[in-house]
Amino acid sequence: MNKSQTNLDILRHSTSHVLASAVLQMFPEAKFAIGPAIENGFYYDFDLPRTLIPEDLEILEEKMRAIIKANHPFERAEISPEEAMKKFKKLKQAYKVELIKELHLSFLETKSPIGDLVSKKVTVYKIGSFVDLCSGPHLDSTGEIPFDAFKLTKISGAYWRGNEKNKMLQRIYGVAFETKKELNEYLHMLEEAEKRDHKKLGKELDLFCFSDLVGPGLPLFTPKGTTIIEELKKEVEKICRHYGFEKVSAPALARIELFETSGHAKKFGDELFHVTSDKKHNFVLKPVQCPHHTQLYASKTRSYKDLPIRYMESDKMYRAEKTGEVGGLSRVYAITVEDGHSFCRVDQVKNEIKNMVNIIKDLYSSIGLWDNHWVSLSVRDYDHPEKYIGESSDWDTCEKMLQEISDEMGLDAKKQEGEAALYGPKLDFMFKDAIGKEIQIPTVQVDFATPKRFGLEYINEKGEKVPPVMVHRAILGSYERFLVLLIEHYAGAFPTWLSPVQVEIIPVSEKFNPYAEKINNQLSASNIRVKISKESATLGKRIREAEKQKIPYMLVVGEKEETNNSVAVRSRKEKEPADAKAMAGKQEVMRVEKFIEKILEEIKKKS
Numbered sequence: 001m002n003k004s005q006t007n008l009d010i011l012r013h014s015t016s017h018v019l020a021s022a023v024l025q026m027f028p029e030a031k032f033a034i035g036p037a038i039e040n041g042f043y044y045d046f047d048l049p050r051t052l053i054p055e056d057l058e059i060l061e062e063k064m065r066a067i068i069k070a071n072h073p074f075e076r077a078e079i080s081p082e083e084a085m086k087k088f089k090k091l092k093q094a095y096k097v098e099l100i101k102e103l104h105l106s107f108l109e110t111k112s113p114i115g116d117l118v119s120k121k122v123t124v125y126k127i128g129s130f131v132d133l134c135s136g137p138h139l140d141s142t143g144e145i146p147f148d149a150f151k152l153t154k155i156s157g158a159y160w161r162g163n164e165k166n167k168m169l170q171r172i173y174g175v176a177f178e179t180k181k182e183l184n185e186y187l188h189m190l191e192e193a194e195k196r197d198h199k200k201l202g203k204e205l206d207l208f209c210f211s212d213l214v215g216p217g218l219p220l221f222t223p224k225g226t227t228i229i230e231e232l233k234k235e236v237e238k239i240c241r242h243y244g245f246e247k248v249s250a251p252a253l254a255r256i257e258l259f260e261t262s263g264h265a266k267k268f269g270d271e272l273f274h275v276t277s278d279k280k281h282n283f284v285l286k287p288v289q290c291p292h293h294t295q296l297y298a299s300k301t302r303s304y305k306d307l308p309i310r311y312m313e314s315d316k317m318y319r320a321e322k323t324g325e326v327g328g329l330s331r332v333y334a335i336t337v338e339d340g341h342s343f344c345r346v347d348q349v350k351n352e353i354k355n356m357v358n359i360i361k362d363l364y365s366s367i368g369l370w371d372n373h374w375v376s377l378s379v380r381d382y383d384h385p386e387k388y389i390g391e392s393s394d395w396d397t398c399e400k401m402l403q404e405i406s407d408e409m410g411l412d413a414k415k416q417e418g419e420a421a422l423y424g425p426k427l428d429f430m431f432k433d434a435i436g437k438e439i440q441i442p443t444v445q446v447d448f449a450t451p452k453r454f455g456l457e458y459i460n461e462k463g464e465k466v467p468p469v470m471v472h473r474a475i476l477g478s479y480e481r482f483l484v485l486l487i488e489h490y491a492g493a494f495p496t497w498l499s500p501v502q503v504e505i506i507p508v509s510e511k512f513n514p515y516a517e518k519i520n521n522q523l524s525a526s527n528i529r530v531k532i533s534k535e536s537a538t539l540g541k542r543i544r545e546a547e548k549q550k551i552p553y554m555l556v557v558g559e560k561e562e563t564n565n566s567v568a569v570r571s572r573k574e575k576e577p578a579d580a581k582a583m584a585g586k587q588e589v590m591r592v593e594k595f596i597e598k599i600l601e602e603i604k605k606k607s
């Protein structure tokens with residue numbers, strides 16, 4: 001924890017005392033439990049005579065501001081446990097009494113010499129008339145809390161000491177910052193995160209669903225969701241093919257021995273799915289692709305002239321993880337992983353890694369995330385070499401090489417000790433999404449160990465059999481996780497090239513359905529994803545619906561458009577009310593051919 005973080009924690013915890021003091025003013029019979037600082041704020045648990053309602057929070061905030069303005073000092077006192085017990089019994093603070101009893105017991109049990117040195121006193125803090133049992137530290141006085149940089153955010157139930165056998169208390173959560181600006185930024189971020197929640201948008205935009213009969217943690221992708229994934233796949237594979245990767249395909253099943261050899265059986269342990277049959281089959285579902293790829297490599301004798309050999313595969317892998325959040329894609333049992341490996345000679349490793357970094361750069365630039373990234377050079381935990389496989393000299397070589405690559409490519413990678421993979425160091429790429437949340441997705445890893453474990457080899461220039469080096473790379477992580485990122489990053493308004501429906505044709509009345517059909521056919525023939533809005537709802541309602549679906553372009557067609565073989569183009573960016581008059585000025589009328597040309601250009605540029 002750095003220094004400023006500590007200061008912020010003190011501020012937040014001090015604010016929780018002020019909240020407790022405000023609660024005491026509102027409910028003189030309130031009983032107090034605990035009130036620690038947490039990420040972005042604090043909470044305090046209370047036993048109150050009635051259930052709190054959201055309106056109470058505003059009243060409490062007002063009282064808190066008054067306490068802050070009164071600038072009460074935090075008065076600290078050290079008293080004996082016996083004295084403290086008497087004091088809090090008198091105040092009828094049963095929870096504090098329970099805490100003091102425990103503290104007292106722990107004092108008595110401390111027999112070490114250090115224990116004899118500590119005072120064995122408990123500390124109490126007083127602000128105004130409110131006394132609390134607390135070890136501190138706090139600010140000097142309530143006046144140091146910025147009165148406009150905190151907010152009480154929610155009320156929830158919490159068992160005393162987190163034990164469901166105990167009484168359910170009421171917990172008030174708050175957030176607190178050093179400035180009003182930081183508070184507002186945080187509140188804005190929360191609001192945005194809620195608006196962009198992938199579970200909410202995934203449902204509204206009809207991208208994926210779940211079925212009880214299929215099972216939890218097993219998402220089903222709708223035609224729209226599948227379209228996005230397929231478009232991404234095409235783009236990734238196109239870029240990778242440019243860098244010499246060839247697509248391969250391996251089954252989901254394999255004998256456990258494959259993963260025992262690779263070390264993944266041990267690594268994944270109870271996260272492996274075992275598949276058996278009455279015909280004595282005994283397989284596991286692949287948790288990673290790498291071991292299958294080693295067997296493709298091993299299928300032939302390889303010469304130094306054949307290397308590098310680069311495989312890529314986008315396939316589902318299965319991990320029996322703990323069930324995560326319901327209805328979301330963040331943690332699922334089946335993940336579609338875009339995975340690639342290069343088998344190469346030692347003298348080629350550097351170039352292979354550079355290639356992979358370029359692939360990552362190309363893709364993330366095309367979706368507008370590259371400008372906001374940093375790179376981690378994830379190395380060993382030097383104090384615990386036993387956590388890794390492979391030879392220490394190989395590790396030294398790899399770590400040095402990654403550092404050189406970072407320097408030569410201007411990656412400015414930051415060394416992070418203890419973040420390496422089991423078999424080698426790696427470069428991890430971190431991005432910030434639209435609301436500033438940091439995400440780590442692509443990674444490039446050097447691996448001397450796996451080829452040796454599988455006995456992979458090639459014949460070098462001297463005619464000797466030597467092991468190749470394996471470089472692993474993941475560009476999107478999994479498509480599921482990447483879709484979460486994209487949904488939240490774009491708030492569902494995907495760029496045209498990724499949009500499941502790129503154009504919606506909206507005839508002003510049924511009379512123009514045939515003309516709409518004609519344009520529909522023209523656009524389809526140019527590989528544009530298009531649909532016609534044929535519902536009987538009003539024009540305004542249909543436009544609003546298309547806007548809600550975040551379709552990039554709406555083509556409104558009527559009498560005038562049909563006569564001129566044109567369309568009135570309404571793009572997603574305009575949020576004006578959809579009444580006919582307001583619309584008139586917001587639409588650009590153009591010939592159908594011109595529109596096709598324009599949108600194809602946009603799709604091609606991925607802008």
Ligand SMILES: [Zn+2]
Nearest residue numbers: 013134135136
């Ligand atoms: Zn305290």
Ligand SMILES: [Zn+2]
Nearest residue numbers: 290341472473
């Ligand atoms: Zn791999």
